[in-house]
Amino acid sequence: MTTSFRRRDYRPAALAWASLILVFCLVEALIRTGVLSVYVVPLPSSIVAAIPRVVAEESIGRRLLLTGGEALGASVLLIVVGTGLGILLYRSRLVRAATENWIAAFAAAPLILAYPLFLVIFGRNALTIVMLGFLAGLAPMILKTVEGLSIVRRSLLNVGRSFNLSEWDLFWKIHFPAAVPTIFTGIRLSLIFALINIFGLEFLINFGGLGQLINELAERYDLPGTYVAIGFVILVSVCFFIVIERLERWLRPGG
Amino acid sequence: MRQVGAQLRDVTRQGTANFALEIKDLLMQFETPQGPVVAVDRMSVGVEQGRFVSIIGPSGCGKSTVFNIVGGLLRGYQGDVTVAGTRMDGPHKDIGMVFQEESTFPWRTVIDNVVFPLEVSGVPRAERYDRARSFIRMVGLEGFEQRFPAELSGGMRQRVAIARTLAFEPKILLMDEPFAALDEQTRLLLGDHILKIQQELRQTTVLITHNITEAVQLSDKIVIMTYRPGRLKRVLDIDLPRPRTSEVVGSPEFGAYVAEIWKDLREEASRGMQDAEARSRSS
Ligand SMILES: Nc1ncnc2c1ncn2[C@@H]1O[C@H](COP(=O)(O)OP(=O)(O)O)[C@@H](O)[C@H]1O
Ligand SMILES: [Mg+2]
Numbered sequence: 001m002t003t004s005f006r007r008r009d010y011r012p013a014a015l016a017w018a019s020l021i022l023v024f025c026l027v028e029a030l031i032r033t034g035v036l037s038v039y040v041v042p043l044p045s046s047i048v049a050a051i052p053r054v055v056a057e058e059s060i061g062r063r064l065l066l067t068g069g070e071a072l073g074a075s076v077l078l079i080v081v082g083t084g085l086g087i088l089l090y091r092s093r094l095v096r097a098a099t100e101n102w103i104a105a106f107a108a109a110p111l112i113l114a115y116p117l118f119l120v121i122f123g124r125n126a127l128t129i130v131m132l133g134f135l136a137g138l139a140p141m142i143l144k145t146v147e148g149l150s151i152v153r154r155s156l157l158n159v160g161r162s163f164n165l166s167e168w169d170l171f172w173k174i175h176f177p178a179a180v181p182t183i184f185t186g187i188r189l190s191l192i193f194a195l196i197n198i199f200g201l202e203f204l205i206n207f208g209g210l211g212q213l214i215n216e217l218a219e220r221y222d223l224p225g226t227y228v229a230i231g232f233v234i235l236v237s238v239c240f241f242i243v244i245e246r247l248e249r250w251l252r253p254g255g
Numbered sequence: 256m257r258q259v260g261a262q263l264r265d266v267t268r269q270g271t272a273n274f275a276l277e278i279k280d281l282l283m284q285f286e287t288p289q290g291p292v293v294a295v296d297r298m299s300v301g302v303e304q305g306r307f308v309s310i311i312g313p314s315g316c317g318k319s320t321v322f323n324i325v326g327g328l329l330r331g332y333q334g335d336v337t338v339a340g341t342r343m344d345g346p347h348k349d350i351g352m353v354f355q356e357e358s359t360f361p362w363r364t365v366i367d368n369v370v371f372p373l374e375v376s377g378v379p380r381a382e383r384y385d386r387a388r389s390f391i392r393m394v395g396l397e398g399f400e401q402r403f404p405a406e407l408s409g410g411m412r413q414r415v416a417i418a419r420t421l422a423f424e425p426k427i428l429l430m431d432e433p434f435a436a437l438d439e440q441t442r443l444l445l446g447d448h449i450l451k452i453q454q455e456l457r458q459t460t461v462l463i464t465h466n467i468t469e470a471v472q473l474s475d476k477i478v479i480m481t482y483r484p485g486r487l488k489r490v491l492d493i494d495l496p497r498p499r500t501s502e503v504v505g506s507p508e509f510g511a512y513v514a515e516i517w518k519d520l521r522e523e524a525s526r527g528m529q530d531a532e533a534r535s536r537s538s
Binding site for chain 2: 153154155156158159161162163164165169173174177178180252253254255
């Protein structure tokens with residue numbers, strides 16, 4: 001148990017890559033034996049072969065930057081505003097009791113259906129996409145922040161009180177760090193909501209980076225290319241989750 | 256019964272002037288949906304400078320209530336709690352608390368836990384780490400400075416909490432059943448650490464416990480409480496030689512003290528047990 005904290009274990013990563021390759025081979029085999037139609041799923045080998053073409057011809061770099069930037073904007077807004085509102089809500093019992101159910105209901109609302117409204121307010125640009133992503137993830141971020149602050153063990157807070165801490169120190173040195181694991185669960189959740197909506201809206205209004213690329217390639221019936229673009233979407237998500245994990249470990253070492 | 260209690264209370268009050276901590280006629284009542292509950296009923300205890308006093312009683316007799324009041328975390332009591340002559344009102348820099356529940360900060364290493372009270376009071380960095388290291392040594396955790404609490408056993412974590420409170424350099428160390436969650440052997444060995452600290456620092460200590468062996472092993476004086484309402488039942492001086500180690504457990508005097516205290520506690524504990532049984536039957 002002690003060693004796992006110190007030395008890095010590469011087996012999970014190896015297993016993950018191995019199973020990915022295995023699935024690719026399996027799909028390849030199923031298509032080649034005629035079980036799966038090549039018009040539903042392209043050959044994995046043709047997807048891999050399409051990567052250089054898509055990268056060269058579809059200005060992937062610019063698209064990655066654009067979609068990544070939108071996602072980053074939404075994440076920063078989510079973390080700052082969501083955590084902030086969560087803290088305020090936690091502090092005010094009345095507002096919390098009055099709004100908590102509404103916020104939970106808001107979390108379930110299919111916000112993307114309101115995209116015309118966003119277009120009217122913000123215009124057909126990246127800001128619209130950032131705002132939709134941000135609002136889509138806001139509710140879980142707020143709720144998880146409130147939850148994290150609420151479930152902090154009393155004894156930890158009492159330690160601070162017994163050391164005569166100011167309200168400020170008590171909050172920022174004990175209460176908040178103790179709530180960080182739950183807050184990060186909130187960040188992950190809200191990031192999922194935000195990313196789905198960002199890619200979705202790009203696709204829907206044919207604007208921006210990778211979502212638009214999927215749209216275009218699909219309309220050209222370039223099936224392998226479409227799957228490559230989807231691969232890049234997944235890559236962006238994975239990068240964000242890796243960054244979030246690093247951030248959590250930096251902010252809250254020791255588990 | 257009341258008569259005896261009154262006499263003993265007088266014994267406790269001898270030499271009022273040099274008490275590091277004095278509790279006088281402490282009364283604490285909780286309002287509950289079932290009506291008021293008297294948790295502590297007119298209890299008086301004096302703790303002399305440099306002495307180790309245990310407060311012992313069965314579960315639910317009001318020990319943690321006393322702990323929280325003396326620590327300044329619980330208000331609304333009647334009576335007087337004074338530290339070196341000044342009345343307590345809120346947490347006090349002269350009192351360091353060790354809690355029964357897990358209280359180490361999981362996101363800080365051992366040394367960063369211990370350094371915490373020095374950090375918030377603005378002690379310069381190099382100095383506070385030096386001081387923290389000496390307290391870590393005192394509780395026998397050298398070599399574990401850079402570990403996180405999750406990597407330690409329950410007993411080690413509780414020692415981190417003790418070192419952290421010692422780093423606060425309180426005049427009075429107040430502990431609420433710090434070893435309650437540990438097995439008996441670990442508890443005896445931790446007792447050795449506590450005895451050593453007591454010897455080194457001449458630390459005035461109040462230990463709250465339900466464990467008779469622990470109380471006798473460590474204390475100069477034991478205060479026995481009654482069950483519901485929590486009253487002072489008896490104060491007993493423990494005349495075992497110091498310096499002490501856990502080996503004192505084997506001596507005949509030790510056995511005599513344990514038997515003596517059990518005689519007093521037996522009645523209270525069985526009342527507590529009947530209460531608990533009645534409660535689980537009615538629910
Ligand atoms: N905040 C509270 N509200 C109501 N009753 C309480 C509260 N705290 C303690 N009590 C009651 O006071 C009595 C003493 O509790 P406590 O001091 O925790 O005992 P101990 O620490 O000896 O087990 C118990 O009967 C408990 O139910
Ligand atoms: Mg208790």
